[in-house]
Amino acid sequence: EAQVTQNPRYLITVTGKKLTVTCSQNMNHEYMSWYRQDPGLGLRQIYYSMNVEVTDKGDVPEGYKVSRKEKRNFPLILESPSPNQTSLYFCASSLSGGPDRPSGNTIYFGEGSWLTVV
Amino acid sequence: AQSVAQPEDQVNVAEGNPLTVKCTYSVSGNPYLFWYVQYPNRGLQFLLKYITGDNLVKGSYGFEAEFNKSQTSFHLKKPSALVSDSALYFCAVRDRGSTLGRLYFGRGTQLTVWP
Numbered sequence: 001e002a003q004v005t006q007n008p009r010y011l012i013t014v015t016g017k018k019l020t021v022t023c024s025q026n027m028n029h030e031y032m033s034w035y036r037q038d039p040g041l042g043l044r045q046i047y048y049s050m051n052v053e054v055t056d057k058g059d060v061p062e063g064y065k066v067s068r069k070e071k072r073n074f075p076l077i078l079e080s081p082s083p084n085q086t087s088l089y090f091c092a093s094s095l096s097g098g099p100d101r102p103s104g105n106t107i108y109f110g111e112g113s114w115l116t117v118v
Numbered sequence: 119a120q121s122v123a124q125p126e127d128q129v130n131v132a133e134g135n136p137l138t139v140k141c142t143y144s145v146s147g148n149p150y151l152f153w154y155v156q157y158p159n160r161g162l163q164f165l166l167k168y169i170t171g172d173n174l175v176k177g178s179y180g181f182e183a184e185f186n187k188s189q190t191s192f193h194l195k196k197p198s199a200l201v202s203d204s205a206l207y208f209c210a211v212r213d214r215g216s217t218l219g220r221l222y223f224g225r226g227t228q229l230t231v232w233p
Contacts, residue, residue, distance in 0.1 A: 004161075033221075042208065042225040043162075058220065090161060092221075106152070107221055109162040 002027045006091050006110035013081055013117055021076045021113050023091030030096035032074040033058070033107070034066065036087040043090065049074055050096060081117040089113045120145045122211050124224035131199045131231055139194040139227045141209030150212040151192040152221070153183055157205045165207075168192060179203070199231045 004025045013019055025032065033048035035058075045058030049068040063085055065077040074093075078085060094107040121144045131137045143149060150169055154162040166177025173185045183194045192209060209224040 035223075040225060043223040045220055048220070106164050106167060108164070109154075111161040112159075 002108070004091055004093055004108050004110035006089070006113045008113060009111065010114045011116070013115070015082055015117055016080050019078050019081060019115075021078075021089060021091075021115070023074045023076065023110060024072050025074075025091075025093040025108070026072065027093060027095075027108070028071065029093035029108075030071070031105075031107075032068065032091065032093045034064070034074070034076045035090045035092065036060065037090060037112075038087050046076070046089075078115075081115075083117050085115065086117050087115060089115060120149075120211060120213055120220070120222045122209050122222050122224040124207075124209055124227045126227050127225070128228045128230065131229075133201050133231050133233050134198050137196050137199040137203070137229065137231070139207050139209075139229060141192045141194065141224060143190050143192065143209070143211045145211055145213050145222075147213065148187075151183075151185060152210040152212070153177065153181070153192075153194050154208045154210060155205045156208065156226075162208065165194070201231050201233055204229055204231050 007022045030051045034046040035043040037043050044060045046064050047066040049055045052071050055066050055068050090112050091110040092107045095105040123142045152167045153165040155165050156162050165181050166175050168175045168185045176182045181196050185192050206226050206228050208226050210221050212221050
């Protein structure tokens with residue numbers, strides 16, 4: 001079954017304690033991305049990756065890091081979480097439509113990771 | 119700059135009535151347009167998309183959307199609403215010429231269908 005898998009689904013952590021949210025897709029997609037969802041703000045992109053070892057900032061990258069060492073995995077790292085990073089996080093993936101250019105391919109989302117920083 | 123507007127935070131309709139969830143966009147050039155649905159405690163599920171061709175796009179669960187280039191709109195519609203359609207709906211746009219891979223989302227519209 002084609003899917004995007006995130007872990008953990010739910011996490012409560014304390015300020016400053018490093019954490020990683022993993023994301024894995026089994027569709028051989030080149031493009032992967034992280035979003036956060038906050039009430040009244042919709043979904044905002046944090047980071048994205050066009051392929052292995054190619055990553056770039058989205059709209060709200062501050063306080064986050066990512067890596068893309070393998071095609072299927074795209075972990076989101078919070079080096080020193082703060083309460084304003086309490087949010088619902090989504091990983092997403094899609095095919096890239098040509099030589100490193102996105103197209104109208106559908107983006108598939110994981111089930112989401114609820115993160116609370118206290 | 120690319121942007122997506124969903125002017126209604128909430129839409130309430132009675133079961134069996136037609137429903138419309140509005141979306142307008144602002145992008146340079148011709149966009150790819152998407153609708154996603156989010157059920158409580160779930161991820162976003164793809165409903166439909168407009169790439170090219172016929173302006174009326176049909177998608178999952180009986181939903182359809184009409185692309186209107188002159189009005190820069192992509193409203194989501196369903197002829198007869200079901201209680202199970204109650205969910206949060208997101209419109210999204212992707213710049214056709216973008217090399218950045220970004221999908222820009224609206225803020226979402228909460229659809230409630232009452233029995």
